[in-house]
Amino acid sequence: MPEPDALIFDAVRTPRGKGSAKGALHGVKPIDLLKPLYDTLRARLPLDRVGIDDVVLGVSSVTGEQGANLARISALYAGLGDRVPGITVSRFCCSGLDAVNLAAAKVTAGENLVLAGGVESMSRVSMFADNGAWFADPVVAERTGFVFTGVAADIVATMEGYARAELDAYAAESHRRAAAAIAAGRFTASVVPVADAAGKVLLAVDECVRAGTTAEGLGALAPAFAAQGSDARARAHLPQLGEIRHLHHVGNSPAMADGAALVAVGSPSLERAGLRPRGRIMAYANVACDPVIMLTGAAEATRRAVAAAGLSLAEIDLFEVQEPFAAPMLHYSRALGVAMDRINVNGGTIALGHALGATGGVLVGMALDELARRNGRYAVVAIVGGAGLAVATVIEAIAAPA
Secondary structure (H helix, E strand, O other): OOOOOEEEEEEEOOOOEEOOOOOOOOOOOOHHHHHHHHHHHHOOOOOOOOOEEEEEEEOOOOOOOHHHHHHHHHHHOOOOOOOOOEEOOOOOOOHHHHHHHHOOOOOHHHOOOEEEEEEEEEEOOOOOOOOOOHHOOOHHHHOOOOOOHHHHHHHHHHHHOOOOOHHHHHHHHHHHHHHHHHOOOOOOOOOEEEEEOOOOOOOOOOOOOOOOOOHHHHOOOOOOOOOOOHHHHHHHHHHOOOOOOOOOOOOOOEEEEEEEEEEEOHHHHHHOOOOOOEEEEEEEEEOOOOOOOOOHHHHHHHHHHHOOOOOOOOHHHEEOOOOOHHHHHHHHHHHHHHOOOEEEOOOOOHHHHHHHHHHHHHHHHHHHHHHHOOOOOOOEEEEEEEEEEEEEEEEEEEEOOO
């Protein structure tokens, strides 16, 4: 008997706020970033009537306000009822997309409806706040080759021979595309504004984008990762590397952000209850690569996921790829032979912001929206994470009936 399809019935997200004390969402707890998304899905879909089998949330730093199984607690907090379970998953930046893929697996195994996505408030729960052994224990860090992600990006640039001007040009184009997409209203269908307790809207549009960013302007910024102290360790693990060319800075790195996303994944039986699917999760793949180079696994994950879907790269209309830094994006395009006019057509996380655990769900929604806008059929969502992790998912759009 064939496995049932895992269908996507809706995808919503908050706008992404700057991940600092000056960001518009800094005063909003992670659980309160999720609540308006639950409320919106309940307004759009008959969740109370069809029932929710599980909630799966990706969170990169599972600690503090993002700890204590936020999936289960946020479902209770949002009033979904005490019979809705919840599981929080953490695979660094891959967490949110893994949550969506886990939801798809649960649906193909027999569950009816799963809400999946993720959340990260980087202004309130900073990177490394969980004090994990990978970076906080010197013995573990040395044995596993821990380096800061920015240094890993510089390693990719060094090994691939990219010039600083290429990296800055990529980053400037990410901002240009994002600003154009916002001006054209391409995100409005999926973005749920965040308001305070009095109902005042705090943020309705992605906050990190800097319209007017130019490669020339970025060229004036100083490299940010030369002083991180990881170079010697990286060279010890990669003796062929030589001196690292430090080319990344705050302008060609992902903007740290606050945000949340939810995707409703369900079985075809929900169509009989009146729900109309927007897409189908065809296949996904998880891979791992060298933990020091770290940021190049998205290409292999994409190859595997596309092959598992029975497709070729030429058949993919769109690639929504988390931009870990500029150099890994140039590597992704080169390694797969995919032109930049199919990758992150509405900008990426360098411009729009990277709310680590939320990004997977955000990109799924962006892919669905853009496929619908241009009447496309297939999209790949791909993300890399710390320690060499990567995940990719193939989505097929389902056109609305005429």
